[in-house]
Amino acid sequence: MSKSIGGILKAVREVRGGVFVDHNKGTKDLEAVRITPPEKVVLPMQQHIGAPCVPTVKVGDHVDVGQVVGDSDAFVSSPIHASVSGTVTAVSDVKVASGKMVPAVTIENDGEMTLFAGIEPPHVETQDDLVKAVRASGLVGLGGAGFPTHVKLAFSPDKKIDTLVVNAAECEPYITVDYRECIDNSWDVLGGVYSLAEILNIPHVVIAVEDNKPEAIKVLKAIADKDNDHGDIVKLMTLRSKYPQGAEKMMVQSATGRQVPPGKLPADVGCVVMNVASVAFLSRYLKTGKPLVSRSMTVSGSAIAEPKNVRVPIGIEAAKVIDFCGGFKADPVKIIAGGPMMGTALVDTQVPILKGNNALLAFADGTVVNKKARACIHCGRCADACPMSLIPTNIEKYALRKDAEALIKSGVNVCMECGSCAYSCPAAKPLVQYMRLGKEIVREAGAKK
Amino acid sequence: MKNLTVSASPHVRSSETVTGIMLDVIIALVPSLVASVILFGFRSLLVTAVCVASCVVFEFAARKIMKRDVTIGDLSAVVTGLLLAFNLPVSIPLWMCLVGSFFAIVVVKQFFGGIGQNFVNPAIGGRIVMLVSFSSAMTTWTEPLTWRNGVDAATTATPLSILKSFDGAISSDLPSLWQMFLGIRGGCLGEVSALALLIGGFYLLARKVIKPTIPLCFVGTVAVIMLIAGKGDFTFVAYELLSGGLLLGAIFMATDYSTSPITTKGKILFGIGCGVITSVIRLFANLPEGVSYSIILMNILVPHIEALTTPKPFGTVKEKKNKEEAAS
Known part of the structure; x- marks a missing residue:
């Protein structure tokens, strides 16, 4: 186990590489405020990793808050619920943040916000109950990746899970919703932790927070130290404020010293990692049975008039959220769904907010550095920054000459696209793009065989 | 709303640029330039100016003729010019400088694709061509501090050629x-x-432009070998370390990004290799100095060194250990 200072753990093993990005967490003192429910919401059928959902409602149907509007037979998928009550006005393809066209259900809000009558707290005793209930809740990783949570929890019984890692690192700049979750809903966080540990029979829980958020550590520790924790199973861990501390594989390494092998899940090395907001949601869901229909997000950046943390219904238009934050105070040159390191740049703001969107950032000229891309000078900063020990500049070369064999050997599939390489590149190479290209080449080569 | 920029993540970048890095190298070379003026007079400034100017002009012309974007703005040609000049005796005829610059920039650097693509250090390439072409002019050494006397400067031997008969x-x-x-x-x-x-070396370390790995391994290896060769005579070791182009080579030339390995293990191997070759040339070859040759020979080996020292991607090393831990 790791060293503990004043009852707070330090990382068992430090993350290699990484970069020090300006935190810009200006919204950290702002509790999430509820937005006025919009006139309509658009609910894309794919808001998660895995099989897309199929609409289960048709135009003209009346739906209530929390009613299922899309589901799939596949296990790795997550149902979509109505986030307002009202009438289904369209079931059609819409454009989402990534630029893709995805089938979606549009609901016109009747302004009542009537809760679906079928909602009741789930009956959960065993792991199977929990997996079923979590799948029904529509919960996906709220940290951004959108991996269905129940899949993480459905590890086979022969895998001994000894550590639940609660990810409150929030290493992406600007975003403060996980921090607010720790402060404002700390009892939910701990409640979720104890439920999970009990149902899944996990002996250790590590809540990991970066050391630039001492308040969150203090609040959570105060609760964990009270009489609630009979078995003394919950430990707080501070991590150096270094990007990408909060990546799942990094969390496992910091908490246990173990490395998740390529293509494997944390469960394969005895860990379950969950985002802190997901844990808090789970706690509320087990009590009320209300599925995932809203989430908190940080709205910030140099072009936003009044940066805020906002609680929004899933499916609200991005433009509405920005309007709620006073609109633009300067012409935006770039708008990002998610954090500046891994988020997606938007073409316009007429896109719905998805379950995984933890931030909406808008930048005016000058704040997003757009260095001109130059020739690689082989300085090695990308390799130094890579937490996965890859050599991005070599992968770029292999990708450009479409050398699938060299790409596989280089470990391109281990890349999690954290962006540390491109961030640190003095020649401003779009290295993450080359990583994606490399993975695509490997996929194609595999398909041919 | 104007058109939004849509590009791949990450959307923020560090403030470091290629030009900024090259500017740091130039700043780090300034103390040596000042020292050379004090020691050898204003002609050293003239030699440096000719080398720098010709390197920049050759780079500009080569890029234009090859119909590629002009890259003199990255300042790498200025660095090459400075390093080439620093590797020349002060009495070198200026037209010979042009030959060296041409070879460094056009043949070594631009023929292979420009910045980052050259497989040997351009300045060393230029110097070696000059050394074999103009061996007499390249080995005529001026007695330092005699330039003030106004008369034709006296020539002298280098410490290395004296040490040769140790x-x-x-x-x-x-x-x-x-x-x-x-x-x-x-x-x-x-x-x-x-x-x-x-002073320049510490500036580069402080600015994180270079890492200490290569210079330490290079100089350290020479020290160890010379200690053995000198049968434990530390004064001899000190003379060897302060002689010739060892420090200039170890700090400024062997650390050239394009022609040194990215991996840490590779940097160690590269530094040790440079040290071994330098020592062997100094001790056993006819040549008095071996720093340039050692660096250029190791430059050629860099792709192989990197292939040998590529680290294992995350999670592929500890698989066994994970299993053991899970079992316990």
Whole structure:
């Protein structure tokens, strides 16, 4: 186990590489405020990793808050619920943040916000109950990746899970919703932790927070130290404020010293990692049975008039959220769904907010550095920054000459696209793009065989 | 709303640029330039100006003729010009500088695709061509500090050629170690002052432009071998370290990004290799100095060194350990 200072753990093993990005967490003192429910919401059928959902409602149907509007037979998928009550006005393809066209259900809000009558707290005793209930809740990783949570929890019984890692690192700049979750809903966080540990029979829980958020550590520790924790199973861990501390594989390494092998899940090395907001949601869901229909997000950046943390219904238009934050105070040159390191740049703001969107950032000229891309000078900063020990500049070369064999050997599939390489590149190479290209080449080569 | 920029993540970048890095190298070379003017007079400034100007002009012309974007703005040609000049004796005829610059920039750098693509250090490439083409002019050394006397500068031997005949006793012809450290000795105009080179080296380390790995392994290896060769005589080792172009090479040339390995293990191998070759040439070859040759030979091996020292991607090393832990 790791060293503990004043009852707070330090990382068992430090993350290699990484970069020090300006935190810009200006919204950290702002509790999430509820937005006025919009006139309509658009609910894309794919808001998660895995099989897309199929609409289960048709135009003209009346739906209530929390009613299922899309589901799939596949296990790795997550149902979509109505986030307002009202009438289904369209079931059609819409454009989402990534630029893709995805089938979606549009609901016109009747302004009542009537809760679906079928909602009741789930009956959960065993792991199977929990997996079923979590799948029904529509919960996906709220940290951004959108991996269905129940899949993480459905590890086979022969895998001994000894550590639940609660990810409150929030290493992406600007975003403060996980921090607010720790402060404002700390009892939910701990409640979720104890439920999970009990149902899944996990002996250790590590809540990991970066050391630039001492308040969150203090609040959570105060609760964990009270009489609630009979078995003394919950430990707080501070991590150096270094990007990408909060990546799942990094969390496992910091908490246990173990490395998740390529293509494997944390469960394969005895860990379950969950985002802190997901844990808090789970706690509320087990009590009320209300599925995932809203989430908190940080709205910030140099072009936003009044940066805020906002609680929004899933499916609200991005433009509405920005309007709620006073609109633009300067012409935006770039708008990002998610954090500046891994988020997606938007073409316009007429896109719905998805379950995984933890931030909406808008930048005016000058704040997003757009260095001109130059020739690689082989300085090695990308390799130094890579937490996965890859050599991005070599992968770029292999990708450009479409050398699938060299790409596989280089470990391109281990890349999690954290962006540390491109961030640190003095020649401003779009290295993450080359990583994606490399993975695509490997996929194609595999398909041919 | 204007058109939004849509590009791949990450959307923020560090403030470091190629031009900024090259500017740092230039700043780090300034102390040595100042030292060379003090020691060898204003002609060293003239030689440097000719080398820098010709390198920039050749780079500009080569890019234009090859119909590629002009890259002189990245300042790498200025660095090459400075390093080439620092590897020349102060008395070098200026037209010979042009030959060196041409070879460095056009043949070594631009023929292979420009910045980042050259497989040997351009300045060393230029110097070696000059050394074999103009061996007499390239080995005529001016006595330092004599330029003020106004008369034709006296020529001198370099400490290395005196050390060559080391037989267990330090020759009285050698300058004192203190003089060696300050640079009051015969040699190329930018290589003589260890003090100035170290100031530049520490600046580069502080600015994180270079890592200490290569210089330490390079100089350390030479020290160890010379200690054995000198049968434990530390004074001899000190003379060897302060002589020739060892510090200039180890700090500024062997650390060239394009021609040194990215991996840490590779940097160690590269530094040790440079040190071994330099020592072998100094001890056993006819040549007095081996720093340039050692670096250029190791430059050629860099792709192989990198292939040998590529780290294992995350999670592929500890698989066994994970299993053991899970089992326990």
